[in-house]
Amino acid sequence: MEALLFVELQKASYIFIMRRVYLDHTATTPLDAQVFEAMKPYFSEKYGNASSIHQFGQEARAALDQSRDTIARLLGAQSGEILFVSGGTEADNFALKGVAWKMREEEGKNHIITSKAEHHAVLETCEFLEHNGFDVTYLNVDEYGMVDPADVRKAITPKTAIISIMHANNEVGTINPIEEIGLIGKEHGVVFHSDAVQSFGKLPLAVDQVKADLLSLSAHKIYGPKGIGALYIRKGTKIERFMHGGGQERGRRAGTENVPLAVGFAKAAELMASMGESEQRRLGQLKVKLHAMIEERFPFVIFNGHPTDALPHILNISFDSEKVEIDGEALLFNLDLAGIAVTSGSACTSGSMEPSHVLLAMGRDEKTARATIRFSMGESTTEEDIEYTVGVLEEVVRKIAKVLV
Ligand SMILES: Cc1ncc(COP(=O)(O)O)c(C=O)c1O
Numbered sequence: 001m002e003a004l005l006f007v008e009l010q011k012a013s014y015i016f017i018m019r020r021v022y023l024d025h026t027a028t029t030p031l032d033a034q035v036f037e038a039m040k041p042y043f044s045e046k047y048g049n050a051s052s053i054h055q056f057g058q059e060a061r062a063a064l065d066q067s068r069d070t071i072a073r074l075l076g077a078q079s080g081e082i083l084f085v086s087g088g089t090e091a092d093n094f095a096l097k098g099v100a101w102k103m104r105e106e107e108g109k110n111h112i113i114t115s116k117a118e119h120h121a122v123l124e125t126c127e128f129l130e131h132n133g134f135d136v137t138y139l140n141v142d143e144y145g146m147v148d149p150a151d152v153r154k155a156i157t158p159k160t161a162i163i164s165i166m167h168a169n170n171e172v173g174t175i176n177p178i179e180e181i182g183l184i185g186k187e188h189g190v191v192f193h194s195d196a197v198q199s200f201g202k203l204p205l206a207v208d209q210v211k212a213d214l215l216s217l218s219a220h221k222i223y224g225p226k227g228i229g230a231l232y233i234r235k236g237t238k239i240e241r242f243m244h245g246g247g248q249e250r251g252r253r254a255g256t257e258n259v260p261l262a263v264g265f266a267k268a269a270e271l272m273a274s275m276g277e278s279e280q281r282r283l284g285q286l287k288v289k290l291h292a293m294i295e296e297r298f299p300f301v302i303f304n305g306h307p308t309d310a311l312p313h314i315l316n317i318s319f320d321s322e323k324v325e326i327d328g329e330a331l332l333f334n335l336d337l338a339g340i341a342v343t344s345g346s347a348c349t350s351g352s353m354e355p356s357h358v359l360l361a362m363g364r365d366e367k368t369a370r371a372t373i374r375f376s377m378g379e380s381t382t383e384e385d386i387e388y389t390v391g392v393l394e395e396v397v398r399k400i401a402k403v404l405v
Pocket residue numbers: 026027086087088089090092119121166168169170195197198217218219220227228229
């Protein structure tokens with residue numbers, strides 16, 4: 001049966017393969033050529049350990065300091081408030097575990113507030129903390145995946161150590177009102193962390209404006225290298241150290257500094273900033289086009305995410321299970337065979353597609369959540385890519401969907 005299906009899909013693919021279209025920039029982005037050039041010397045001739053006092057070390061130290069200054073400047077932060085880490089996952093772990101541990105130890109606070117639509121890096125860290133005696137409130141989100149600041153306010157108790165609410169959602173693109181949430185945190189003296197992995201470089205993100213005490217960032221979502229990110233820690237925030245060892249990163253995250261990756265991260269961030277709003281506007285126009293073409297051709301599609309308060313490069317759609325029966329896996333597989341790289345936004349564990357926790361939290365039923373496509377555009381995406389994608393999608397849907405109404 002499976003073999004038959006495969007042959008069937010392969011046959012179909014001959015019709016389609018005409019170009020390769022990468023529409024998964026939310027998962028990762030290609031490394032920018034200028035970023036690669038900036039990093040190269042720090043892999044070869046400028047290889048010193050940034051903690052060494054000789055000239056080789058000092059050369060590496062200068063590059064590291066400069067990279068830290070760049071990230072800090074782009075956030076309106078001080079250099080000492082930026083810690084380089086291995087990526088968004090580590091930044092989330094560091095922020096939550098570090099603050100939770102410290103606040104319990106020093107102030108007896110053991111309560112955490114987060115939302116049901118967070119990235120797994122936050123959710124699984126919270127689950128770990130629950131197993132270690134912390135209480136976690138997982139707030140509901142609305143039909144667009146947005147957190148209501150009033151719910152945050154209601155959830156705060158005298159025991160609340162930290163609030164962690166993401167800036168922009170990685171599956172549906174919805175932007176949370178983090179300024180308001182940050183203010184609520186301030187009023188109650190509660191530390192506020194925001195996972196800004198998807199918004200950094202794309203939305204304005206000045207730390208004083210967004211009122212965050214901690215921000216998680218990652219380089220590979222902005223055409224930088226994989227394996228590096230940063231945690232912004234507002235001066236004075238109580239946080240336990242994350243890695244024990246040498247005194248690197250102000251003694252909070254031990255381990256020899258990854259200078260080439262830090263240089264690449266800073267270069268990528270600078271390039272994103274230099275593009276200003278024009279690239280985001282261009283992506284927004286492509287999203288409008290993709291949205292319009294899909295709406296016109298697929299009457300049984302539901303658009304996920306906020307219609308206006310959302311990242312301009314993500315479009316997430318589901319096929320309404322009450323109107324059409326469609327196998328989400330076959331859908332993605334057929335698109336891939338035709339050269340189109342998209343995702344459902346759901347975790348693919350041991351070969352079975354789990355429905356997205358974000359879509360379930362937004363009130364989608366399981367079947368609909370499984371029949372989902374997340375398109376995420378980037379610098380290389382053109383109007384022709386969008387037209388090709390919609391054309392192929394039409395062919396695939398015609399082939400595998402069973403219309404119920
Ligand atoms: C919102 C969000 N947080 C955290 C992460 C994890 O970042 P990294 O891949 O750098 O560990 C991702 C990556 O997909 C993300 O989208």
